[in-house]
Amino acid sequence: MTPVHARYFNGVEATAFPVTIAIADGIVTVAGAGIERRERLDAVEISAAIGRAPRLLRFSDEAFVEIADTEGLESLLASHGIHSSAISQWEGSPWWIGAGGAVFILLLVAAYLYGIPMLARVVADRIPDVATHRLSTEVLAVLDGQIFTDSALSRARQQQLDAAFRRLEMPGGAGPSYQLVFRKSDVIGANAMALPSGTIVVTDDLVALAEDDRELIGVLAHEAGHVDHRHGLRNMLQNSMVGLIVAWFIGDISSIAAAAPTALLEASYS
Known part of the structure; x- marks a missing residue:
């Protein structure tokens, strides 16, 4: 040799x-x-x-x-x-290098499509109510400063709709404590959105658009379902990878507050 x-x-x-x-x-x-x-x-x-x-x-x-x-x-x-x-x-094999790269890309896609939503669902279920209430208060304050103004609906009309909503029998018995708040918005128009705490924001344009209060109550029941399943909180977590990781390990959701308004607007009823 x-x-x-x-x-x-x-x-x-x-x-x-x-x-x-x-x-x-x-x-x-x-x-x-x-x-x-x-x-x-x-x-x-x-x-x-x-x-x-x-x-x-x-x-x-x-x-x-x-x-x-x-x-x-x-x-x-x-x-x-x-x-x-x-x-x-x-x-040293170009074939194996290419195959490994393809597998890596598939794993990334699978993690994005399935892994992150699954992790967000688990984390959302672990976050305590006190944290979701604080987050919802902060998010509503941001939205009030950017896209919402005070509602032009009369106090009597707001109370009428609130009373009709509270007569609903929610599935599953006791659940989140729901609260209706009314706002006017030239940005999102006729719309409604649910905050993680159970606060449901209803716009004046949505109230005006409904031909019957039962239509409006149906929309609000839909939003209540988002709260019950924590869809809004899950969307916030999915839109903030750093927030998702931090919330998983230490339960601190302050890092997702910045992404929360956008996530909620994307998930709003419209």
């Missing part, structure tokens, strides 16, 4: 000495000008193959050999029954 050319470092100085590597009868021989070293093959540490990077043969006294001719070394080792691991072979 033709010896493999390499560079020898004695572990004492940084000088590289040109040498050749040969293997015979289980003995590695390093030979060069003024250098001849023989070591048992099983006592030599052989670095894994990583692409076209040089490989190393390390000795117990910190000396090592650097081999740039990786194919020559591979053939030399193979002739003595030493083969690269399957992982090393895969790393």
